[in-house]
Amino acid sequence: xxxxxxxxxxxxxxxxxxxxxxxxxxxxxxxxxxxxxxxxxxxxxxxxxxxxxxxxxxxxxxxxxxxxxxxxxxxxxxxxxxxxxxxxxxxxxxxxxxxxxxxxxxxxxxxxxxxxxxxxxxxxxxxxxxxxxxxxxxxxxxxxxxxxxxxxxxxxxxxxxxxxxxxxxxxxxxxxxxxxxxxxxxxxxxxxxxxxxxxxxxxxxxxxxxxxxxxxxxxxxxxxxxxxxxxxxxxxxxxxxxxxxxxxxxxxxxxxxxxxxxxxxxxxxxxxxxxxxxxxxxxxxxxxxxxxxxxxxxxxxxxxxxxxxxxxxxxxxxxxxxxxxxxxxxxxxxxxxxxxxxxxxxxxxxxxxxxxxxxxxxxxxxxxxxxxxxx
Amino acid sequence: xxxxxxxxxxxxxxxxxxxxxxxxxxxxxxxxxxxxxxxxxxxxxxxxxxxxxxxxxxxxxxxxxxxxxxxxxxxxxxxxxxxxxxxxxxxxxxxxxxxxxxxxxxxxxxxxxxxxxxxxxxxxxxxxxxxxxxxxxxxxxxxxxxxxxxxxxxxxxxxxxxxxxxxxxxxxxxxxxxxxxxxxxxxxxxxxxxxxxxxxxxxxxxxxxxxxxxxxxxxxxxxxxxxxxxxxxxxxxxxxxxxxxxxxxxxxxxxxxxxxxxxxxxxxxxxxxxxxxxxxxxxxxxxxxxxxxxxxxxxxxxxxxxxxxxxxxxxxxxxxxxxxxxxxxxxxxxxxxxxxxxxxxxxxxxxxxxxxxxxxxxxxxxxxxxxxxxx
Numbered sequence: 001x002x003x004x005x006x007x008x009x010x011x012x013x014x015x016x017x018x019x020x021x022x023x024x025x026x027x028x029x030x031x032x033x034x035x036x037x038x039x040x041x042x043x044x045x046x047x048x049x050x051x052x053x054x055x056x057x058x059x060x061x062x063x064x065x066x067x068x069x070x071x072x073x074x075x076x077x078x079x080x081x082x083x084x085x086x087x088x089x090x091x092x093x094x095x096x097x098x099x100x101x102x103x104x105x106x107x108x109x110x111x112x113x114x115x116x117x118x119x120x121x122x123x124x125x126x127x128x129x130x131x132x133x134x135x136x137x138x139x140x141x142x143x144x145x146x147x148x149x150x151x152x153x154x155x156x157x158x159x160x161x162x163x164x165x166x167x168x169x170x171x172x173x174x175x176x177x178x179x180x181x182x183x184x185x186x187x188x189x190x191x192x193x194x195x196x197x198x199x200x201x202x203x204x205x206x207x208x209x210x211x212x213x214x215x216x217x218x219x220x221x222x223x224x225x226x227x228x229x230x231x232x233x234x235x236x237x238x239x240x241x242x243x244x245x246x247x248x249x250x251x252x253x254x255x256x257x258x259x260x261x262x263x264x265x266x267x268x269x270x271x272x273x274x275x276x277x278x279x280x281x282x283x284x285x286x287x288x289x290x291x292x293x294x295x296x297x298x299x300x301x302x303x304x305x306x307x308x309x310x311x312x313x314x315x316x317x318x319x320x321x322x323x324x325x326x327x328x329x330x331x332x333x334x335x336x337x338x339x340x341x342x343x344x345x346x347x348x349x350x351x352x353x354x355x356x357x358x359x360x361x362x363x364x365x366x367x368x369x370x371x372x373x374x375x
Numbered sequence: 376x377x378x379x380x381x382x383x384x385x386x387x388x389x390x391x392x393x394x395x396x397x398x399x400x401x402x403x404x405x406x407x408x409x410x411x412x413x414x415x416x417x418x419x420x421x422x423x424x425x426x427x428x429x430x431x432x433x434x435x436x437x438x439x440x441x442x443x444x445x446x447x448x449x450x451x452x453x454x455x456x457x458x459x460x461x462x463x464x465x466x467x468x469x470x471x472x473x474x475x476x477x478x479x480x481x482x483x484x485x486x487x488x489x490x491x492x493x494x495x496x497x498x499x500x501x502x503x504x505x506x507x508x509x510x511x512x513x514x515x516x517x518x519x520x521x522x523x524x525x526x527x528x529x530x531x532x533x534x535x536x537x538x539x540x541x542x543x544x545x546x547x548x549x550x551x552x553x554x555x556x557x558x559x560x561x562x563x564x565x566x567x568x569x570x571x572x573x574x575x576x577x578x579x580x581x582x583x584x585x586x587x588x589x590x591x592x593x594x595x596x597x598x599x600x601x602x603x604x605x606x607x608x609x610x611x612x613x614x615x616x617x618x619x620x621x622x623x624x625x626x627x628x629x630x631x632x633x634x635x636x637x638x639x640x641x642x643x644x645x646x647x648x649x650x651x652x653x654x655x656x657x658x659x660x661x662x663x664x665x666x667x668x669x670x671x672x673x674x675x676x677x678x679x680x681x682x683x684x685x686x687x688x689x690x691x692x693x694x695x696x697x698x699x700x701x702x703x704x705x706x707x708x709x710x711x712x713x714x715x716x717x718x719x720x721x722x723x724x725x726x727x728x729x730x731x732x733x734x735x736x737x738x739x740x741x742x743x744x745x746x747x748x749x750x
Binding site for chain 1: 487490491494527530533534536537538540541542543544545548554555556557558560561564565
């Protein structure tokens, strides 16, 4: 937990956040529960149905657009600090979902944030970005109908950040983000530029925009929504909508799965099978201290990163997930057995994903306009 | 005087600064007196000889380059908030001087600063910039050997600002500039980008660079010099050198001549003759309360904006200026007579300048790549 998280009311997009109480969070920041509007969504995604998405801001505006066929946009992105891991896959899936629902799609490689927040050079970000873009294409993003860009190369995003900065007092910046280097404030302004980019005239002007993110990114949303109002007179911005998904547990069962944590706490899409076996075998679970105890009391799937992987990613069928949940709770499914099943599912997914992504590496280079060294 | 100026030790580039004691200032901020190196300068400018330039940082590095024929650069600029006034003319003359001494010349239209600090829209800055560029060309800048650019259009400057921001803590920013909106901090980082732009590979790499400015701009120099050291490993930056000129008195005799002040306090190069007559006639002087008193005690040219105009701008011959100084001190030259002479000199200069600048308006448009409405 980073320093600033110790202050009350501060969600930290730049730190490693653990969220135990999503309901409290909704109340505190004025986020609406997603559950109450789920039935209005024409064709809800798995993450919506399974309550992985637990909250939203102004989502009815998106439902309206989906229903009436009005143009709307989706934007989210990745910090190119390393390989795609299961946390970033969640966002990727949500973007793919909204693209399929007809959204004009923006995928942002947040290399300025990676530089400011994680001290990753732009050169290194470029390499990671190729891999990341290949991953999201393999996950189903249709490149032909998407705007995929790097922050560092998108002049309009940088210009919006500069334009917005005049309206942000130091007091506001400190209230939202705490005391930070100027780089992190600039990074936040750049994110506001990303979030409002789809509404510029170059992209057809103001439109409802959905930003699917992890709850730790809400500070950027609050800033962007505030700025959308302050600059409405100039750009006609509509306040961006957001959905918030729960943060994935790390394999150690504690905080958010994050590239900040040691390698043993997260799983990437490009892991060697041997590594996957090892990491899952060593992972924390919701099991009891002895087998007897577990047979008697049952496990606690709510605490278990292995169950969460199934729920979030590796089992498509809702009934199959429910069965695992029940078998764990009843004590009939022990952790060893569950891990063995999970390993096979994950290996199957990763192998298939790898084959797909191989075909997209060149395409990713092309999209990012990175020249290959052999020519 | 802006709020933050009330804090000790804070020179304010964004405010209206009055400087009474240049010697104290030099000591406080580690600025070296220019007087002691004047004799080393191969071909000193009028502003150097007349001690209008009173201080410097690392100027011997520029003298060395001038003497050995090593490549060096000069950069300064203007905030396009209005017409060229006599304060900005001073900087312009210094740039023209260094260009004539062989410097690679950069002239920056600080439209991002005008936006952040003065709330001038980029559209309005563009109009002002055309006028400003025509002025500096009329003042002798050779466009063929100069890089004239707008901050808002120079991606490299914006990128440097983003790159630098990571190294600037909030504590540093507040110590140099006080508590400001994020826009003003960004503006400061953009200026650092300007100051170090001439040393990028695109312009031939690291080189001694002289930044001639008014003393109120020193905070930007301190920040830029600090950043040049922090990013030396990456870009090989040489800390930029600076000369500092005194700030021109406003016509009311008090603070710096600035576009922030009311129109009656400053003189622009594009003023109607009638206005010039009126402003000079109404100006504060170093005269006494009665004619008899002045005949007896003499005037105080050090306090007089009219004398300062002659010294800074309108009399080329050193001996002629000296004579006016002595005649004022002795009481033989009264303020009315001096004002009448000054009005003629200023009108002559302005008329000549106007004829020259008319020829440069189209050129200015072309340099700034602004399309004319009639085509």
